[in-house]
Amino acid sequence: MEALPxxxxxxxxxxxxxxxxxxxxxxLATVSRVVNGHPNVAGPTRERVLAAILELDYRPSSxxxxxxxxxxxxxxxxxxxxxxxxxxxxxxxxxxxxEASPYDLALFDVESPDRRRRAFDMFGRGDRADGLLAVSLVxxxxxxxxxxxxxxxxxxxxxxHPSLPCVVSxxxxxxxxxxxxLLDLGHRRIAFVGDKPxxxxxxRSSRDRTEGYLRALARxxxxxxxxxxxxxxxxxxxxxxxxxxxxxxxxxxxxIFAASDxxxxxxxxxxxxxGIRVPDxxxxxxxxxxxAASYVGLTTVRQPLFESGRRGAELLLQALAxxxxxxxxxTLPLELVVRRSTGPRKR
Amino acid sequence: MEALPxxxxxxxxxxxxxxxxxxxxxxLATVSRVVNGHPNVAGPTRERVLAAILELDYRPSSxxxxxxxxxxxxxxxxxxxxxxxxxxxxxxxxxxxxEASPYDLALFDVESPDRRRRAFDMFGRGDRADGLLAVSLVxxxxxxxxxxxxxxxxxxxxxxHPSLPCVVSxxxxxxxxxxxxLLDLGHRRIAFVGDKPxxxxxxRSSRDRTEGYLRALARxxxxxxxxxxxxxxxxxxxxxxxxxxxxxxxxxxxxIFAASDxxxxxxxxxxxxxGIRVPDxxxxxxxxxxxAASYVGLTTVRQPLFESGRRGAELLLQALAxxxxxxxxxTLPLELVVRRSTGPRKR
DNA sequence: TTGAAAGCGATACCAG
DNA sequence: CTGGTATCGCTTTCAA
Numbered sequence: 001m002e003a004l005p006x007x008x009x010x011x012x013x014x015x016x017x018x019x020x021x022x023x024x025x026x027x028l029a030t031v032s033r034v035v036n037g038h039p040n041v042a043g044p045t046r047e048r049v050l051a052a053i054l055e056l057d058y059r060p061s062s063x064x065x066x067x068x069x070x071x072x073x074x075x076x077x078x079x080x081x082x083x084x085x086x087x088x089x090x091x092x093x094x095x096x097x098x099e100a101s102p103y104d105l106a107l108f109d110v111e112s113p114d115r116r117r118r119a120f121d122m123f124g125r126g127d128r129a130d131g132l133l134a135v136s137l138v139x140x141x142x143x144x145x146x147x148x149x150x151x152x153x154x155x156x157x158x159x160x161h162p163s164l165p166c167v168v169s170x171x172x173x174x175x176x177x178x179x180x181x182l183l184d185l186g187h188r189r190i191a192f193v194g195d196k197p198x199x200x201x202x203x204r205s206s207r208d209r210t211e212g213y214l215r216a217l218a219r220x221x222x223x224x225x226x227x228x229x230x231x232x233x234x235x236x237x238x239x240x241x242x243x244x245x246x247x248x249x250x251x252x253x254x255x256i257f258a259a260s261d262x263x264x265x266x267x268x269x270x271x272x273x274x275g276i277r278v279p280d281x282x283x284x285x286x287x288x289x290x291x292a293a294s295y296v297g298l299t300t301v302r303q304p305l306f307e308s309g310r311r312g313a314e315l316l317l318q319a320l321a322x323x324x325x326x327x328x329x330x331t332l333p334l335e336l337v338v339r340r341s342t343g344p345r346k347r
Numbered sequence: 348m349e350a351l352p353x354x355x356x357x358x359x360x361x362x363x364x365x366x367x368x369x370x371x372x373x374x375l376a377t378v379s380r381v382v383n384g385h386p387n388v389a390g391p392t393r394e395r396v397l398a399a400i401l402e403l404d405y406r407p408s409s410x411x412x413x414x415x416x417x418x419x420x421x422x423x424x425x426x427x428x429x430x431x432x433x434x435x436x437x438x439x440x441x442x443x444x445x446e447a448s449p450y451d452l453a454l455f456d457v458e459s460p461d462r463r464r465r466a467f468d469m470f471g472r473g474d475r476a477d478g479l480l481a482v483s484l485v486x487x488x489x490x491x492x493x494x495x496x497x498x499x500x501x502x503x504x505x506x507x508h509p510s511l512p513c514v515v516s517x518x519x520x521x522x523x524x525x526x527x528x529l530l531d532l533g534h535r536r537i538a539f540v541g542d543k544p545x546x547x548x549x550x551r552s553s554r555d556r557t558e559g560y561l562r563a564l565a566r567x568x569x570x571x572x573x574x575x576x577x578x579x580x581x582x583x584x585x586x587x588x589x590x591x592x593x594x595x596x597x598x599x600x601x602x603i604f605a606a607s608d609x610x611x612x613x614x615x616x617x618x619x620x621x622g623i624r625v626p627d628x629x630x631x632x633x634x635x636x637x638x639a640a641s642y643v644g645l646t647t648v649r650q651p652l653f654e655s656g657r658r659g660a661e662l663l664l665q666a667l668a669x670x671x672x673x674x675x676x677x678t679l680p681l682e683l684v685v686r687r688s689t690g691p692r693k694r
Numbered sequence: 695t696t697g698a699a700a701g702c703g704a705t706a707c708c709a710g
Numbered sequence: 711c712t713g714g715t716a717t718c719g720c721t722t723t724c725a726a
Contacts, residue, residue: 014473014497016703027713032705040711057493063419063474064703066410067718074453082439092429095456104469106421107454109442122451126361127410127719146404150361236642265642292639295583295612363719374697379721389695411719414702474703 093309175212440656522559586613
């Protein structure tokens with residue numbers, strides 16, 4: 001194979017299809033055919049065009065191409081990216097899922113409702129991306145209507161929606177499993193540390209986990225103890241101070257279930273600060289199974305974060321390939337991973 | 348302010364500038380002027396156009412706009428994204444730096460030389476992005492030449508280059524500081540756990556930190572001990588097994604300096620597995636100060652990861668704004684953060 | 695202040 | 711097989 005020149009032959013503006021055509025002494029259309037691998041081009045002609053392309057270091061303008069084709073070959077990913085480690089892991093999965101495809105990825109970080117609006121606004125035109133992947137947030141119907149009008153397929157990861165394909169895990173069940181495990185260990189005073197209530201479009205998962213927690217308690221015939229359900233942000237530090245309050249209660253919990261591993265780390269930290277031994281005096285369960293969890297020996301509910309992203313990408317790719325768009329919710333399995341942060345109630 | 352309709356009025360294709368013009372009974376150019384806020388449009392005319400825009404739920408096609416303007420308003424970020432936590436943190440900084448700008452961000456993940464080539468290839472055309480930010484890797488000259496020809500400004504974060512603006516930290520100095528600290532604590536048998544040698548384009552930092560380590564030893568008049576400098580991948584697990592070997596040596600080190608916090612965590616884990624107490628029997632120093640470091644009490648060399656990204660974005664934005672492109676290397680400060688993983692040599 | 699028309703750089707249909 | 715040419719949707723002279 002011929003090596004590309006180390007440096008573009010001419011400076012100045014990049015070569016266009018017209019330049020190549022002129023150079024090769026053929027028409028525009030022929031160059032286009034060669035570039036796109038169409039069959040109907042005579043051998044020698046093709047050779048000449050190829051040579052011209054090489055000499056001019058020509059590469060097609062993707063913008064022009066997009067305008068003409070009405071496709072962009074990019075997939076937009078809208079995600080509250082910097083809020084949590086789990087989002088990063090999901091994006092990793094998405095990248096992996098897109099790896100072998102011709103699609104590139106445009107990341108759009110969404111931290112506020114305003115940013116979210118902007119995101120769907122820009123993708124809603126249909127000329128920014130061919131498809132959309134929304135992570136951990138559900139687009140408002142007004143924005144969905146626009147996507148639909150623009151014929152942009154959209155799949156949700158870690159968020160539910162009745163009329164879109166979704167990849168989720170059963171957070172309610174996860175919360176219940178974690179809590180029941182604690183109950184089985186003999187714990188009765190079990191507290192919960194989660195996120196603030198969702199602001200209409202995201203972080204529904206924490207709420208669902210709370211529900212699972214409450215359900216498990218109810219099934220065990222336990223009353224919900226006032227003051228045992230606390231809410232803060234995703235940050236470790238906030239979770240830590242919440243946990244400190246909890247542990248200083250006249251009747252402190254003997255176990256704490258946190259809605260995420262990040263928050264569980266904050267709980268562990270609080271325990272350490274207060275000289276409370278884990279798991280002897282306090283059991284802690286997290287959620288997600290992020291990297292740090294295995295390191296510190298945190299018992300947690302593992303969620304296939306990476307896989308959720310990969311699968312979401314896969315579904316979108318199928319839709320883009322024209323396969324029937326199955327509007328259904330796929331629920332990925334959860335798994336309780338028992339490590340060193342939990343043990344039987346001792347007092 | 349008039350509320351946007353909840354749902355686009357007509358289904359079918361999105362409105363174009365021609366549609367708006369027709370609807371408002373004006374020429375294309377006038378609509379364009381209104382959209383772009385040009386001054387020379389009569390009040391009533393503007394009103395009519397605005398009304399038409401609202402009714403049709405018109406929004407300009409960015410592709411067409413790009414083609415015409417020859418700008419994309421996107422900034423490409425090329426980064427070995429999923430290799431390390433530190434890369435994520437840098438990207439966070441970049442996003443923050445771009446927040447207030449009109450630029451969007453296209454992320455391109457690069458894990459292999461091949462992917463890297465593809466990345467620079469696609470951005471090299473100049474129609475994908477207006478500017479480029481490369482993190483932790485230095486683009487080969489052939490690719491740089493193309494960027495230059497296409498007039499795409501490029502700034503490097505965490506990578507050095509003589510002819511590009513760069514934001515780096517002094518890894519050699521950092522390695523030296525860490526090692527000297529260990530020496531000052533009385534340690535003499537100090538091992539190093541780092542990355543494999545860089546593959547010509549990235550991960551230079553680990554090598555530089557090694558150099559700092561060796562320099563500190565040399566300045567202290569210590570011989571480099573064979574078998575004390577080990578290399579693996581960025582992963583915690585690999586670092587752990589390397590550390591285990593080290594600690595099983597007939598003459599094991601009393602301190603280990605790891606080229607990253609992730610690797611340092613692996614070292615701590617190895618110590619724990621072998622029942623070696625930290626810091627009493629083994630001191631450990633990392634590099635980066637990632638989130639988990641403070642959690643586990645790891646002594647480390649803090650690097651302003653977030654800030655490096657933010658600053659890189661700032662420099663690029665300046666270049667894009669036409670300000671003189673200062674080709675110089677900015678070195679961000681490092682800081683030794685002492686926590687619980689280090690202590691005086693006891694034996 | 696406004697409109698007509700010429701690009702921007704491809705694709706693809708339609709003749710030849 | 712191959713070459714014109716219309717088209718994609720917008721910006722921007724250039725005249726009116």
